Amino acid sequence: MRVLILGWEFPPYITGGLGVYCYELTKQLSAKGIDVIYVLPKRMKKVRSDFVKVVEVGPGFEFGSYNEKEAMVFKGSIEDYNNLLVKRCLHESFDVIHAQDWMVFDAAVRLKKITGKPLICHAHAIEYMRTPHDPWSYIVEKEKTGYYNADLIIANSYYMKRNLVEKLGVDPRKIVVIYNAVDQERFEQQFRREHGLGNSKIVLYLGRLFVQKGPDYFLNAAKKVVERFRNVKFLIAGTGDMLPQLIKQAIDLGISDKVMFLGFVPEEEKPKYYAISDVYVLPSVSEPFGITVLEAVAAGTPVVISKESGASEVVRSAFKVDFWDVNKMAELILGLLMYPPMAREMSRNGKKEIKHLTWDKIAEETIKAYKMAVYG
Incomplete structure (x- = not known):
């Protein structure tokens, strides 16, 4: 054919x-x-x-x-x-x-x-x-x-x-x-803690910086996490129309020292960022699927994702939240940062769930x- x-x-x-x-x-x-x-x-x-x-x-x-x-x-x-x-x-x-x-x-x-x-x-x-x-x-x-x-x-x-x-x-x-x-072999964890991040916990957003993806909700949740847990950095990987607005938002929220804007991340670099992250968050307003969710799970990174996401149909062990509920989003992120056994269990279950994908x-x-x- x-x-x-x-x-x-x-x-x-x-x-x-x-x-x-x-x-x-x-x-x-x-x-x-x-x-x-x-x-x-x-x-x-x-x-x-x-x-x-x-x-x-x-x-x-x-x-x-x-x-x-x-x-x-x-x-x-x-x-x-x-x-x-x-x-x-x-x-x-x-x-x-x-x-x-x-x-x-x-x-x-x-x-x-x-x-x-x-x-x-x-x-x-x-x-x-x-x-x-x-x-x-x-x-x-x-x-x-x-x-x-x-x-x-x-x-x-x-x-x-x-x-x-x-x-x-x-x-x-x-x-x-x-x-x-997802190509699961590419996203196996191999190393952590690079790029001068010290022993900080790392929360990652990786995606285009557009309204559909909800990066502004990610920053609002980050503010609430920082209020209760200081040893954390938030990485935002991606480019898009919202970048200037998001930089200003981080400054206005008083968390600019906790947020790193990485710009566009090439495909070959993505496994590294999943590997060093403790939590991956995709707070999309609307997400038909979300391949990055599968990539994070394949890397063994626990995920918090919007209920408005197609990936939520296949990654059942992920924490799911309404994109607008930044209080709940922050609670779920904090839970994974503060209770490593729960994060490890989510990581193990997630890998099993996507094995067939x-x-x-x-x-x-x-x-x-x-x-x-x-x-x-």
């Missing part, structure tokens, strides 16, 4: 879980004999892979800001990219189209109509979850175009599936749920979805 995957990120260009997913999935699909053509925008550095055919499209795209303020430039880049996608992909032969993000849905639908090949759209997130209070109608319509025209939809959690049905009116009968996974298994389930779309 030959699969055309329309993507957005691939190493060295990874900004979040989507890039990790595409890399790990295509690697396993290739190992199982699936012929993969992976298409993404051309950028400054050439993307290379020894296990899939990588096709870079365009003269070198700069997509501008992901918001309505720069709407015309952003929309123009998206439309240009989709037009070039269709033109380039018509030179390839394939059995099924797998579209990874709303940014390629227009091209995916056009390719389906021209070639007659079945279309699978992957739901990693939707606009109503990224910006629940002010969704951009332009993106919502692109999402609807893809999901309504798809022959099959892969959702990364039942939480994601519910949102597709309730927010976009997608037919639930054509949605299959395939969880994300391997990229090999996810590739097997995805191949079944491909066959369902192609053969019925």
Whole structure:
């Protein structure tokens, strides 16, 4: 079988879980004999892979800001990219189209109509979850175009599936749920206490600094933890629009000496930060899945996660909290910092719970979805 995957990120260009997913999935699909053509925008550095055919499209795209303020430039880049996608992909032969993000849905639908090949759209997130209070109608319509025209939809959690049905009116009968996974060997704990952190306990947030991820709630909880437990540092790893606001928030809360902003952390560096952390916190306002939760658990790091998270469906031993309840969030963090036996037990249980979530298994389930779309 030959699969055309329309993507957005691939190493060295990874900004979040989507890039990790595409890399790990295509690697396993290739190992199982699936012929993969992976298409993404051309950028400054050439993307290379020894296990899939990588096709870079365009003269070198700069997509501008992901918001309505720069709407015309952003929309123009998206439309240009989709037009070039269709033109380039018509030179390839394939059995099924797998579209990874709303940014390629227009091209995916056009390719389906021209070639007659079945279309699978992957739901990693939707606009109503990224910006629940002010969704951009332009993106919502692109999402609807893809999901309504798809022959099959892969959702990364039942939480994601519910949102597709309730927010976009997608037919639930054509949605299959395939969880994300983690390369567990990469995240085994090997060392702790580096970078001049001394013997401080460490609480980690790793993710994009956007409203959807709730980093401001993380800082509010940090303030309450510091009031009762001084020997602690809070690491914030990631970049995004909220960075200036979060720096100011840490200063205003009087905890700037307890917070370290690490900036973007490359994939190869992530295991180190999980390994030195005593607690990982993901307080997302809305999180379709949350691969970082699996990474932390694989590293043996206890986790506190938002109830609005798809990962909470598979990591049952995690502490779960409403993202807005910073008092409860702080209590749970304190419990893990102050009672090591409880943290160790959570670590052991978490590793057992995710043992079955391997990229090999996810590739097997995805191949079944491909066959369902192609053969019925």
